[in-house]
Amino acid sequence: MEVSRPPKRGDLALDRPMGLWVLGWLLPMVALFQGLVVLAVSPGGPDGMLRLAVEADPHSLDPGQVFSNEEAMLTTGSAGIVRRPDPKRPTKSPGNVPIGAGPFVVKNWVRGARIQLERNPYYILRKMPQPDRIDVMVNLDRTTQFMMFERGELDFQHYIQDPDFVRIRRRPQLSSALRVVAGSSPTFVFLNCEMPPFTNRLVRLALNYAIDKEALVRVLANRCVVARGPLQLVVRGFNQGLTAYPHDPAKARALLAQAGLTNGFESTLWTNRDDPRWIKIALFVQQSLKEYGIRLEIREVGYPTLVQLCGKRRNVPMGVFDWVSAADDPKELLDSLLNGDNILDENCVNVAFYSNPRAQQLFRDAVAEANSNRRLEIYRQIESIVVEDVSWIFLVQFNTEVLVQHWVKGFKPRGFWPPARFDSTWLEPAGRPATP
Amino acid sequence: MSPEPLERPKDSTLAGSNRSKSLSNLVANRLVASGLLVIMCLSVFALSAPLLTRAGWLQNPVAQSSKGLDEDGMPKSMGDGSVLGTDNLGRDVLSRVVYGTRVSLTVGIASMLTATLIGVIIGIASGYYGRALDVVLMRFTEMNMTLPAVLLAVALAGVLDNRLIHLHPAGLEWHWLDIELKRGMASLFLIIGFVSWPGMVRVIRAEVLALKEREFVIASRALGASDSRIILKHILPNILPTVIVLAAMTTAGTILMEAGLGYLGIGVPPPTPTWGSMINDGQPYFITAPHLVIVPGVAILLTVLAFNLLGQGLQEVITPRQRR
Numbered sequence: 001m002e003v004s005r006p007p008k009r010g011d012l013a014l015d016r017p018m019g020l021w022v023l024g025w026l027l028p029m030v031a032l033f034q035g036l037v038v039l040a041v042s043p044g045g046p047d048g049m050l051r052l053a054v055e056a057d058p059h060s061l062d063p064g065q066v067f068s069n070e071e072a073m074l075t076t077g078s079a080g081i082v083r084r085p086d087p088k089r090p091t092k093s094p095g096n097v098p099i100g101a102g103p104f105v106v107k108n109w110v111r112g113a114r115i116q117l118e119r120n121p122y123y124i125l126r127k128m129p130q131p132d133r134i135d136v137m138v139n140l141d142r143t144t145q146f147m148m149f150e151r152g153e154l155d156f157q158h159y160i161q162d163p164d165f166v167r168i169r170r171r172p173q174l175s176s177a178l179r180v181v182a183g184s185s186p187t188f189v190f191l192n193c194e195m196p197p198f199t200n201r202l203v204r205l206a207l208n209y210a211i212d213k214e215a216l217v218r219v220l221a222n223r224c225v226v227a228r229g230p231l232q233l234v235v236r237g238f239n240q241g242l243t244a245y246p247h248d249p250a251k252a253r254a255l256l257a258q259a260g261l262t263n264g265f266e267s268t269l270w271t272n273r274d275d276p277r278w279i280k281i282a283l284f285v286q287q288s289l290k291e292y293g294i295r296l297e298i299r300e301v302g303y304p305t306l307v308q309l310c311g312k313r314r315n316v317p318m319g320v321f322d323w324v325s326a327a328d329d330p331k332e333l334l335d336s337l338l339n340g341d342n343i344l345d346e347n348c349v350n351v352a353f354y355s356n357p358r359a360q361q362l363f364r365d366a367v368a369e370a371n372s373n374r375r376l377e378i379y380r381q382i383e384s385i386v387v388e389d390v391s392w393i394f395l396v397q398f399n400t401e402v403l404v405q406h407w408v409k410g411f412k413p414r415g416f417w418p419p420a421r422f423d424s425t426w427l428e429p430a431g432r433p434a435t436p
Numbered sequence: 437m438s439p440e441p442l443e444r445p446k447d448s449t450l451a452g453s454n455r456s457k458s459l460s461n462l463v464a465n466r467l468v469a470s471g472l473l474v475i476m477c478l479s480v481f482a483l484s485a486p487l488l489t490r491a492g493w494l495q496n497p498v499a500q501s502s503k504g505l506d507e508d509g510m511p512k513s514m515g516d517g518s519v520l521g522t523d524n525l526g527r528d529v530l531s532r533v534v535y536g537t538r539v540s541l542t543v544g545i546a547s548m549l550t551a552t553l554i555g556v557i558i559g560i561a562s563g564y565y566g567r568a569l570d571v572v573l574m575r576f577t578e579m580n581m582t583l584p585a586v587l588l589a590v591a592l593a594g595v596l597d598n599r600l601i602h603l604h605p606a607g608l609e610w611h612w613l614d615i616e617l618k619r620g621m622a623s624l625f626l627i628i629g630f631v632s633w634p635g636m637v638r639v640i641r642a643e644v645l646a647l648k649e650r651e652f653v654i655a656s657r658a659l660g661a662s663d664s665r666i667i668l669k670h671i672l673p674n675i676l677p678t679v680i681v682l683a684a685m686t687t688a689g690t691i692l693m694e695a696g697l698g699y700l701g702i703g704v705p706p707p708t709p710t711w712g713s714m715i716n717d718g719q720p721y722f723i724t725a726p727h728l729v730i731v732p733g734v735a736i737l738l739t740v741l742a743f744n745l746l747g748q749g750l751q752e753v754i755t756p757r758q759r760r
Contacts (some may be wrong), residue, residue, distance in 0.1 A: 026728045143720065157726060163724040166508045219525060221509035276720065283707055287500045298706055299598065399552070406639055 047082045050383045099277055100113040104134060111140050131422050135384040140205075146222065149403055150174070155427070156411075157403040158419060161276075179404055183225045183233030183397035184415035186333070187277075187322040189269070189285055190310070190352040190392050195267050195317045204390040206255035213395055218286055220277060224396035229337060229387045232396055234415035236329035237376035239383040246393065250293060264293020268308065270319035273300035278320045281395065285320075310351040311344070321351055322398070324417040330379040331366065338386050354391035467749030471684075473740035478712060480667040482537040497535040498707040511725045523725045524717060529727060533735050537708045541566035541740060543625045545605045546692035550629025550682050551636060551690065551722045558633070559640025560667055560675075564648055568639075577637045586696060593619070593702040619705050624697065628690050636682050679753035684747035688740045694745040695736050711736050 037206065103125070104117035116138040142146070146164045148154045160168065168174040191198040198204055213226040225233065229242040256262060271282040279300065280331045286296045296318075301309065325332045335342065340355020341363065342348070362382050369375040387394070400419045404411050413426045462468050488494040495518075504512060504526025514521045520530040562573040580588075596619045604610035617623070645651060648671065656666050697703040698712020706713065711732040718728025 143722070161720040163510065163721045166510050167724065169508065218502055218505060218507075218509045219500070276717075277708070280525065284500060286707065287498065287525075300701065300705070 016064075032033040036122050041237075058068065097262040107133070115139065125196045125423070127342075131425060131427070134422060145378065146403075149177075149405075152405065155405045155408050156420065158401075160401055160403060162223070163225060166219055167404070168199075174403075177403045177405060178400050179411070181234060181400040181413050181415040183421075184400045185322055185324045185398040186227055186232055186394075186396075187224070187281065187320070188227065188229060188230070189318055189393040191280075191390075192314070192317050192353055193349075193355070193391050194314050194353045197267075197293050198260060198317060200259050201228055201267045201389065202255045202259040203261060204393075206252045206292075207289065207294075208390050208397050209248045209255065210292055210294075211285060211393060211395070212247040212251035213244060216281070216284050217396060219280060220396065220398075223401065224398040227394040227397050229383050229394060230385055230392065231330055231333060232325060232415060234323060234328075235330055235333070236328050241380075242383065242387055245390075249291070254291060262293075264289075264295065266295045266297075267317045268299050269296040270299050270306060273318065274303055277398075280373065281320050285393070285395075308347070311346060311348045313345045313348065313353065316351070319351065324419075326417045327417060330376065330383075334379060334382055334386070335363060338368050338382070341394050352391040354386070354389065356385055356389055359385045359389075399410065437485050451484075455600055456642045461753050462750070465749045465753050468472070469747030469752065471742045471744070471749055471751075474738055475746065478537050478541060478742070481534050482541050483488035485531075485534045485538060488534070489531070491712060494531040494534060497527065497531040500525045500527055500616060504528065511721060514726060519727065520731050523714070523728055524721060529710075529714075529731055532714060533711070533731055536709045536711045536714060536732065536735065537739075538622065539704055540691050540709060541738075542695055543628065543694045544687050544739075544743075546621075546625035547628035547632060547694070548683050548687040550625060551632035551686055552679060554629065554633040555636030555641055556675075556679060557681075558614050559603060559637045560644050560671060562637065562665060563641035563644025564606045565670065566645075572643070573637075577634050580631075580634040583631075586693065588631045589627050589693060590702060592630065593624075593697060596623055612752065617703070621704055624694065624704060625690075628697075630684055630694050632690055632693070636679075636686065638683060639678060640675055643678055647674055677750075679755060681747055683752045684743055684750055688743035688747065690725055690738070691743065694738055708718075 040248070098321050103123045105120045106115065107118040108116040110112070110431050115138065117134040117136065119132050136172050136411070142159060142161050142164070145154065145157055146160065151158045154430065168178050171352055189207075193204075198230050213324060214423040217224055217226060226244045228244045229239060231238045255263075256264065269282055269286060272278045279332055282298050282300075286298055289296055293295050310321065323333050323337060335350045336348060338352070338354055338359070340357075340360045342356060343353055345348050359382050362385070366375050370379060400413055402413050404413075404418055407428045409421065411422075413419060414421065460624045461468050484602070485494060489496060501522075502519070504522035504755060511526070512522045513522050518528050518530065520533065522528055523532065552739075556562070558577065559575050560576075562570045567713065596617045598619075601617065602616045603613040603615060647719060651668050653666060656670055661669075695712035695715070698710040698714075699716045701713070703712055703718060704710050712731040718725065721728050
């Protein structure tokens with residue numbers, strides 16, 4: 001890769017033929033989304049990968065000035081592929097005016113087939129990243145990915161299918177490659193608090209008692225834990241005092257009767273058709289609630305459509321949804337999904353359109369609170385209110401699961417997004433088969 | 437002197453005396469007999485499925501049971517508590533395949549009827565009236581033939597997004613004219629029927645072109661018979677054998693397309709069991725629980741094969757000249 005001119009402040013560092021820049025961690029994230037990353041071995045061996053040959057340019061941003069710590073910069077989820085900035089055409093959109101540069105740059109991109117990322121020699125963190133290159137293969141189905149992993153042709157795999165996961169668990173040589181972070185992704189059915197019958201708290205509460213979450217965990221191949229509240233188990237500030245709503249059919253029926261819905265009701269349950277787990281959950285919920293006379297029609301749409309429809313006010317009564325936080329902070333999930341101050345008519349992330357004045361005041365208090373412990377305590381109070389108000393059917397918290405070959409060293413799975421980072425990862429070629 | 441009544445042409449329809457002979461020929465044909473046997477078996481299963489469930493022979497095809505899964509949440513294999521095993525939600529595969537027969541046969545046959553109706557109307561109109569109408573209709577047919585049927589069906593299925601279309605003026609409350617674009621068996625067979633007719637039209641038109649020059653048609657026209665009478669009394673009965681053969685062949689195609697759309701997730705919505713959606717659901721389990729894919733796959737194979745055999749057999753019996 002050639003450097004045509006020294007980078008300047010406020011500009012991107014490298015000039016590349018494709019005119020595309022990779023900021024932050026987008027392409028590794030894309031890779032993870034596709035579930036397939038091959039870490040390439042440096043010709044110089046693992047020792048060569050531990051060093052960055054080129055120091056950060058003096059014109060680059062100083063991390064000490066911009067970020068409180070290096071970790072904060074690496075955990076940011078806001079990244080994107082952007083066009084090369086054109087100084088003649090300034091824009092007010094921050095997404096189109098990138099500053100700084102990510103740890104990797106695109107070396108080669110074959111559309112729909114392969115992305116090759118190379119270490120950015122001008123990356124501001126001097127010791128990172130350690131891999132020289134990341135090869136990302138895209139558009140491979142998950143069965144093929146797993147077969148390639150078994151053959152040693154892949155170093156890393158994310159998004160493991162249920163049957164493959166069970167095979168991994170049953171085979172010791174594969175189970176040693178599995179890294180799990182329990183309870184990192186809450187998956188729930190939101191109940192639109194602005195649409196009847198979910199305007200009635202008793203109905204929402206009844207649905208929480210109506211579903212056997214332990215049975216759902218088994219249907220989901222034991223890859224999750226029962227949710228006790230909205231927050232992930234792994235996030236700071238999770239309220240350990242919360243308990244899950246138990247499966248209590250009698251109580252559910254009594255609550256429905258109290259709400260005047262002894263014979264149940266009809267509604268539609270929206271779900272993402274691209275994720276088999278979401279479809280399983282929808283079918284399970286449909287079947288479970290049928291016993292109470294609640295007749296749900298399942299509507300499957302693609303994820304972007306689902307997000308768009310659910311974000312529209314008084315549009316979707318209930319739907320399967322999930323969340324993966326990018327930061328170890330309770331604010332991200334709670335503020336995005338459950339703060340009544342953030343309700344919009346369109347593109348609303350608070351898909352349950354839940355609001356509670358007491359919770360909203362606590363959200364404001366939390367923002368103003370400088371003391372970390374007191375701030376977390378406020379969020380715990382918010383969690384308790386949310387669980388009491390039951391704007392969701394709290395179902396399960398999925399685990400983060402990744403497969404990593406034994407020759408990949410220094411890898412730490414994360415309970416946040418992205419679930420893997422390769423900045424501190426290196427390879428030991430011993431035992432690694434030659435790349436086909 | 438009054439003219440003597442003309443004798444009815446013998447070849448205008450299948451003569452009554454030939455009917456019983458044709459029927460025995462049909463049954464004697466091995467292809468027809470084997471095809472019919474499989475179809476009848478499937479039909480009996482499909483019709484009696486609710487009765488078999490009530491009798492306890494079959495389970496509820498949508499009922500999920502944690503007993504149907506092993507301790508890891510995986511489907512149980514054949515013979516492990518159920519004849520054909522269970523699926524990824526613990527549902528009985530045998531029950532789902534039998535209930536899937538109802539969907540496949542209903543959609544397949546209804547689509548075939550839709551396609552046949554469209555094909556016969558356009559084929560007869562085009563062949564009989566000729567001239568500009570023929571040109572317009574045939575170009576329209578050819579235009580439809582250039583579009584891949586599956587892609588067209590996927591596109592049409594994509595339109596079914598539960599929108600309500602008001603066919604009445606805005607000021608009037610004629611809600612009986614509202615149409616909801618909703619996924620279901622009715623919309624599915626209409627879609628499949630709509631994309632399956634072009635192949636039929638060309639064959640029927642060719643038959644009609646030949647028939648309309650035959651003596652008995654010319655004679656009818658000379659006697660003052662109207663076009664509708666000629667079409668209904670003389671043309672239609674004579675193209676019927678061809679239509680029956682085409683219909684049997686088309687049914688195999690429509691069943692296959694229904695399974696294909698189900699596999700793509702745009703067929704009959706869940707939890708209704710369909711063979712295509714069963715294959716789709718079972719695909720990730722192919723290594724650990726191959727029965728999830730094999731059982732509905734065999735059901736599709738048998739049904740399509742049966743209709744193809746029937747079609748081939750009918751062709752041999754009804755149009756022996758083509759066979760030769």
